[in-house]
Amino acid sequence: MLNEESLRGVMVPIVTPFDEQGYLDIKSFKRLVTRLRNSGIHGLVVNGTTGESPTVGDSELERMIYEARIILEELSLIVGTGSNNTAAAIKKTARAKELGADAALVATPYYNRPSQQGIVYHFLALAETGLPIILYDIPHRTAATLDLHTVKTILKMDHVIGMKDSTGDIKRLFQLTRTQSKPILCGEDDLFYASLCCGSKGGILASANLETQQFVQVYESFRNGKNQEAREQFDSLTPLIQFLFSEPNPAPLKWLLAQNRLIRSDRLRLPMTQITNETAQKAIRFK
Numbered sequence: 001m002l003n004e005e006s007l008r009g010v011m012v013p014i015v016t017p018f019d020e021q022g023y024l025d026i027k028s029f030k031r032l033v034t035r036l037r038n039s040g041i042h043g044l045v046v047n048g049t050t051g052e053s054p055t056v057g058d059s060e061l062e063r064m065i066y067e068a069r070i071i072l073e074e075l076s077l078i079v080g081t082g083s084n085n086t087a088a089a090i091k092k093t094a095r096a097k098e099l100g101a102d103a104a105l106v107a108t109p110y111y112n113r114p115s116q117q118g119i120v121y122h123f124l125a126l127a128e129t130g131l132p133i134i135l136y137d138i139p140h141r142t143a144a145t146l147d148l149h150t151v152k153t154i155l156k157m158d159h160v161i162g163m164k165d166s167t168g169d170i171k172r173l174f175q176l177t178r179t180q181s182k183p184i185l186c187g188e189d190d191l192f193y194a195s196l197c198c199g200s201k202g203g204i205l206a207s208a209n210l211e212t213q214q215f216v217q218v219y220e221s222f223r224n225g226k227n228q229e230a231r232e233q234f235d236s237l238t239p240l241i242q243f244l245f246s247e248p249n250p251a252p253l254k255w256l257l258a259q260n261r262l263i264r265s266d267r268l269r270l271p272m273t274q275i276t277n278e279t280a281q282k283a284i285r286f287k
């Protein structure tokens with residue numbers, strides 16, 4: 001299982017491939033997991049935002065955890081188990097643990113807009129699952145804003161091993177890395193290098209589904225004190241990152257993965273839609 005010392009490096013939130021009819025394409029999933037495992041990543045995230053978690057069914061998720069666990073062997077497996085229903089989050093997290101997950105990535109409860117105290121209780125309640133928890137702060141998707149005090153309160157909980165910061169607020173990230181002993185991970189791809197400079201311990205980065213080794217190199221160069229090299233490696237990735245977030249993630253990512261024959265189809269489940277022809281035209285250079 002993961003802990004606050006081992007939670008670091010480049011972790012990839014894998015896409016959930018669907019076939020043309022919209023069914024889970026487990027063959028593509030297994031192939032992609034194998035490719036990522038062989039690319040030097042430090043961990044894999046199944047059922048993240050990039051994995052289209054809102055439209056993945058329980059049995060589909062169980063199948064993906066089961067298959068990923070086998071392929072990854074000792075490599076860390078993190079599963080997205082967030083919900084705006086605390087009881088459902090507990091159930092999902094406990095099931096992920098049974099199937100061999102090393103930690104759960106739990107987004108703050110969305111839509112019902114709980115109080116700061118309610119959010120604290122939500123994370124406290126997850127202790128009973130026995131699985132290490134990573135707090136996932138992504139306010140532009142959840143519409144749940146975490147006060148700094150709330151973040152610090154949650155990070156103090158024994159079962160919470162760290163945090164993924166997708167606020168895009170580098171000042172806040174810097175404040176957290178300076179005051180908190182638990183790892184803060186970057187969840188905003190275009191800030192990955194900057195976050196390392198500010199003390200993050202790595203990132204959970206959708207873009208690293210592609211050019212995986214290059215993202216790992218940025219992390220390794222930085223860790224080895226080769227800052228200039230890390231910066232240059234990261235700079236060469238920024239046009240790709242910009243393209244991948246030019247429409248809602250993971251639509252551009254699925255399109256490029258399909259174009260590169262890494263998955264069989266760029267199909268998403270509604271309400272997510274495939275990229276427009278105009279966006280596809282801009283992406284020809286990445287093929």
Ligand SMILES: O=C(O)C1=N[C@H](C(=O)O)C[C@H](O)C1
Nearest residue numbers: 013048049050204205206249
């Ligand atoms: O799935 C994830 O984890 C990520 N999702 C973010 C998003 O889609 O908003 C982006 C980040 O790269 C990781």
